[in-house]
Amino acid sequence: MKAMNYRGPFRVRVSEKPIPGIQHPEDAIVKVTHSCICGSDLHLYHGLVPDTRVGSTFGHEFVGIVEEIGPEVTELRVGDRVLVPFNIACGKCAFCKQELYGNCHESNPSATAVGGIFGYSHTAGGFDGGQAEYVRVPYANFGPTVIPEGMHVEDALLLTDVVPTGYQAAEMGGIQEGDTVVVFGAGPVGIMAARCAWLFGAARVIIIDHLEYRLDFARKYARCEAYNFRSLEDVVLFLKKTTDWLGADVCIDAVGGDAAGDTMQTITGRKLMLQAGSATALHWAINSVKKGGIISVVGVYGPTDNLVPIGNVVNKGLTIRANQASVKRLLPRLIDHVMAGRLNPREIITHRFPLSEVADAYRIFSAKLDNCIKPVLLPSAD
Amino acid sequence: MQEENNSYKLIPGWGVDANPDDRPNYPMKKWTGDDHKRINWQRPALQQSSVEVLHSNERPSKSAVYGTTVPPTGLSGQIRRYAFRHSEDKYAHWLPLLLADRVNMVEGVIEDISSGHFPNYFKERGFTADWKYNRGAVIQKVVGAACVLLVWYAMSKTKKKKRFI
Ligand SMILES: NC(=O)c1ccc[n+]([C@@H]2O[C@H](COP(=O)([O-])OP(=O)(O)OC[C@H]3O[C@@H](n4cnc5c(N)ncnc54)[C@H](O)[C@@H]3O)[C@@H](O)[C@H]2O)c1
Ligand SMILES: [Zn+2]
Ligand SMILES: [Zn+2]
Numbered sequence: 001m002k003a004m005n006y007r008g009p010f011r012v013r014v015s016e017k018p019i020p021g022i023q024h025p026e027d028a029i030v031k032v033t034h035s036c037i038c039g040s041d042l043h044l045y046h047g048l049v050p051d052t053r054v055g056s057t058f059g060h061e062f063v064g065i066v067e068e069i070g071p072e073v074t075e076l077r078v079g080d081r082v083l084v085p086f087n088i089a090c091g092k093c094a095f096c097k098q099e100l101y102g103n104c105h106e107s108n109p110s111a112t113a114v115g116g117i118f119g120y121s122h123t124a125g126g127f128d129g130g131q132a133e134y135v136r137v138p139y140a141n142f143g144p145t146v147i148p149e150g151m152h153v154e155d156a157l158l159l160t161d162v163v164p165t166g167y168q169a170a171e172m173g174g175i176q177e178g179d180t181v182v183v184f185g186a187g188p189v190g191i192m193a194a195r196c197a198w199l200f201g202a203a204r205v206i207i208i209d210h211l212e213y214r215l216d217f218a219r220k221y222a223r224c225e226a227y228n229f230r231s232l233e234d235v236v237l238f239l240k241k242t243t244d245w246l247g248a249d250v251c252i253d254a255v256g257g258d259a260a261g262d263t264m265q266t267i268t269g270r271k272l273m274l275q276a277g278s279a280t281a282l283h284w285a286i287n288s289v290k291k292g293g294i295i296s297v298v299g300v301y302g303p304t305d306n307l308v309p310i311g312n313v314v315n316k317g318l319t320i321r322a323n324q325a326s327v328k329r330l331l332p333r334l335i336d337h338v339m340a341g342r343l344n345p346r347e348i349i350t351h352r353f354p355l356s357e358v359a360d361a362y363r364i365f366s367a368k369l370d371n372c373i374k375p376v377l378l379p380s381a382d
Numbered sequence: 383m384q385e386e387n388n389s390y391k392l393i394p395g396w397g398v399d400a401n402p403d404d405r406p407n408y409p410m411k412k413w414t415g416d417d418h419k420r421i422n423w424q425r426p427a428l429q430q431s432s433v434e435v436l437h438s439n440e441r442p443s444k445s446a447v448y449g450t451t452v453p454p455t456g457l458s459g460q461i462r463r464y465a466f467r468h469s470e471d472k473y474a475h476w477l478p479l480l481l482a483d484r485v486n487m488v489e490g491v492i493e494d495i496s497s498g499h500f501p502n503y504f505k506e507r508g509f510t511a512d513w514k515y516n517r518g519a520v521i522q523k524v525v526g527a528a529c530v531l532l533v534w535y536a537m538s539k540t541k542k543k544k545r546f547i
Contacts, residue, residue, distance in 0.1 A: 007494075008487030011506040024429040024447050050479035051462065054490035055452040072427070090446065092423045097416070106426055109437035109444035111470055116445070123479075126435065126449030138447040139426070177400050198393045201400030223393050273480065304476050333399075342395030363508025369515035 002379065003057045003132030004358045009047030010366075012359050017057065020128065020136035025072035028140035030082060034157045035130045035355075035377045036061035037365050039187050039256070040300050044121055045362055048257055048270070048277055048302055051110065051122040059377075060086035060118040061161045062130030063153060066144075075141040082144040083156040084137055085164075085327035088116035088125065091142035102324030107138065113303060115324065123303065131358065133379045145331055148339065155338050157376065158188075158345035163334050165298050165325040166192025166254075170200055172296035172321040173250035177201035182239060182248040182288060184281040186214040186226065188348050188374045189298060190254030194222035195343065197250075206248070208235060208284075210260060213371040221347060229261055239288040247290035255281035256299025257306075265307065276302030286312055297322035351375040354382045436466040458486035 005015040020029055041058050043049050066080045076082065088108075089101040095115075096104050107116030108125035116138070119129015128135065137144055147156040170193050175181060181197040183190045186209035197205045205224035209215055215226035229235040240247055257277015260266060261284075269278030277300075285295050286309055295318055313320065337343045350373045353361040358377060365375050390396060399405055416422050426446040433450040437443065454462045465478035494501045504510075512520050 007490050007501065007506060008484075011501070011503070013502075013506050023431060023450065025427050027447075047483065050476050050483065051465075052483055053452040053454075053458075054483075054486045057451070088447070090426050092426060094417050094420075094422055097414075097423065106446040107448075109435055109441070109448045110466075112438050112440045113470055116447070116449075122436070122449070125445075126451055128449065128451045138429075171399075171405060175400075176402070177397065198390065199395045199397070199399045200405075201397040203388075203390060223390070302476075303470065304473065337395060337398075340395075342398065359506050359508045360511035361508075363511045364515065367512070367516060369511060 001133035002355055002382065003128070004059065004355065004377075006044070006052065006056045006058060007054055010045065012045065012058075012362050014356055014358055017128075017132065019134045022068060022070045023136065024138055025070045026139050026141055027070040028066055028073055028076055028137045028144065029068040030062075030064040030084065030130075030135050030137050030144070031067045032059075032062050032064040032130050032133060032135055032379045034063050034153060035059045035132075035379060036157060036161070037131070037361055037375045037377065038161060039189060039258075040120070041362075042366050043257055043277070043300055043302075045366060046258065046270075048273070049121045049123060050303065053122060053126075056119070056121065057128040057132050058119040059129030059131030059135070060120055061157065062118075062135065063147065063157045063160065064130070064135070066140075067134065069140060073140045076144060076146070080144075081147045081153075083147055083160050084118070084130070084144045085331070086117055086161045087143075087324060087327055088118065088127065088138050089143060089328060090139050091328075099326055099329045100323070101326040101328045111303065117324070131355065131377055131379075133355075143328060145328075148335055151335070151339065152346055154346035154349055154376070155344075158348070158374075159331065159334055159338065160327065161325065162188045162192050162348070162374070163338070163343065163345050164327045164330040165189050166194075167196045167199075167330055167334060168323070168325045169193035169252045169254060169296050169298040170196040170202075172294075172298075172323070173197070173200075173252055174294050174319075174321075175200035175202050175250055178203045179249040180204040180243055181206070181250045181252065182285070183207045183224075183252045183254055184285055185209060185254035185256075185299065186211065186218045187254065190252070191218050191222050191348060191373070192345070193252050193254050193298070194218060194224045197252075198223070199337070199342070202250075206239070206242075211368055214368075214373065217348075217373055235261075236284055236288045243290070247288055247293060249290055250294050250296065251285035251289040253281045253285050253295070253297045253299040257301045259299075268307070275306050276304040277306065279306040279308050282306070282308050286316075286318065289316070289318060291316045291318075293318055295320045298325065348374045349376055353377055355379040356382050436462060438470055439466065440469050456486075456489050458482040458489055461485060
């Protein structure tokens with residue numbers, strides 16, 4: 001089969017790989033029809049995540065058709081069209097019992113601080129991902145969800161990660177009716193977080209980025225205010241001023257370790273890798289939220305350390321909430337929102353590529369070329 | 383620029399999930415008392431495989447399922463094995479892994495060439511896309527690199543001349 005193949009930072013291609021087989025009685029093999037590239041893949045692509053091995057296949061946002069099932073799979077049938085949550089979760093361990101499906105203890109041997117994720121380095125379990133014609137899906141009784149009748153396949157595709165992550169970002173913000181919410185990052189996740197903030201009753205939603213085309217898109221799609229931090233002399237000061245000098249009730253970090261905007265952070269975090277990525281957005285979030293406010297972090301950082309003003313967290317009495325999205329927990333409610341037309345995820349898809357053009361697709365998404373918001377790979381289009 | 387009116391309430395879905403009683407208010411701990419039994423679950427069937435899998439020393443054994451793609455090999459594999467002797471708390475775990483990734487990249491090129499496949503750097507780096515959508519920056523980079531080369535060449539020439547004077 002054809003599969004995306006990582007060769008080192010900024011280098012990917014398509015190669016032949018053997019079709020995966022059943023390795024565990026609860027495995028399924030899924031023939032992938034659509035597979036996204038995510039902002040999280042960019043951390044791998046930029047070489048920031050330790051134990052990203054040459055020859056790996058990325059991809060954790062995919063939908064497809066069940067091709068084969070293991071002897072203990074009872075919840076799926078061959079031929080089912082499924083959306084597959086990006087987290088690999090057993091559904092039984094202590095953490096899954098608490099609905100922490102992004103923190104399963106039975107899906108990643110290599111690190112205890114993160115659950116298994118498809119195509120996300122050996123630090124997240126060493127699974128090959130869905131940017132390929134076929135993919136092995138463990139715990140098929142638990143994770144994969146049959147795409148509901150009448151749902152557009154591209155909406156289903158975004159329910160594997162972007163929608164639950166954006167929604168959970170807003171949820172973790174503990175938004176109360178009337179709150180002012182600031183979202184850092186106008187990528188797919190930030191835009192979705194801003195859109196979902198309204199569902200929780202926000203009265204004002206502000207998004208911050210430095211790419212004009214994304215800010216334009218966010219204004220229309222998420223119906224929020226949008227500002228370019230490059231044209232603000234001091235983004236924290238601006239946010240203070242515009243919130244009666246108090247700060248926002250909730251700040252969301254939807255950027256993570258690839259953040260721009262602060263030279264020191266960029267050099268130490270992204271160039272020299274002395275930190276686990278640059279923490280500019282988290283830094284800004286902590287400093288522009290109100291005293292007693294809530295910080296919600298979905299932006300991804302590496303496993304070592306980051307420079308953030310923790311003293312201000314103490315002195316301002318902040319609450320920090322963070323996690324990998326618990327996709328399976330949120331799916332019932334989000335399927336409802338999509339079917340009722342309250343959320344239109346597929347409108348954020350701007351690019352569709354055959355798998356053979358994977359290198360160009362990564363480049364376009366990484367360098368933010370051609371007004372790209374969300375790219376999709378089509379493994380069967382070649 | 384504060385909203386003067388309440389027009390935001392017309393946004394589809396506004397407030398549908400606002401009721402605090404109707405949301406888990408994640409990540410509040412879902413306390414059942416059950417988790418104080420610590421290992422309170424029956425493990426799934428354990429995946430059987432002969433592929434070498436490095437597991438964190440912060441757990442007694444592998445998780446029930448795991449990936450078997452690209453097992454550790456060569457020099458990078460040696461470095462990875464060393465890294466896994468240290469816990470996730472230590473730089474001695476993560477820094478060698480990053481080093482191994484860079485070594486692995488060179489191994490990848492050697493492997494490519496020795497199997498008769500010369501990697502197409504331009505294609506792998508998405509140069510076609512850059513040329514199409516980012517031509518100005520590409521030209522700038524090429525011209526910049528050419529200038530640096532020219533200056534370097536000129537300097538090395540003048541140095542040589544001086545030696546003969
Ligand atoms: N927790 C989870 O479950 C989860 C799931 C998916 C993605 N993520 C993470 O969410 C983040 C965003 O993902 P994405 O797909 O939207 O990525 P993306 O790269 O498309 O978007 C990131 C955006 O942040 C902007 N940005 C950079 N520096 C900034 C700064 N200092 N302030 C404000 N904006 C800044 C960039 O211009 C870009 O538009 C990534 O870190 C990704 O890994 C987390
Ligand atoms: Zn993702
Ligand atoms: Zn589990």
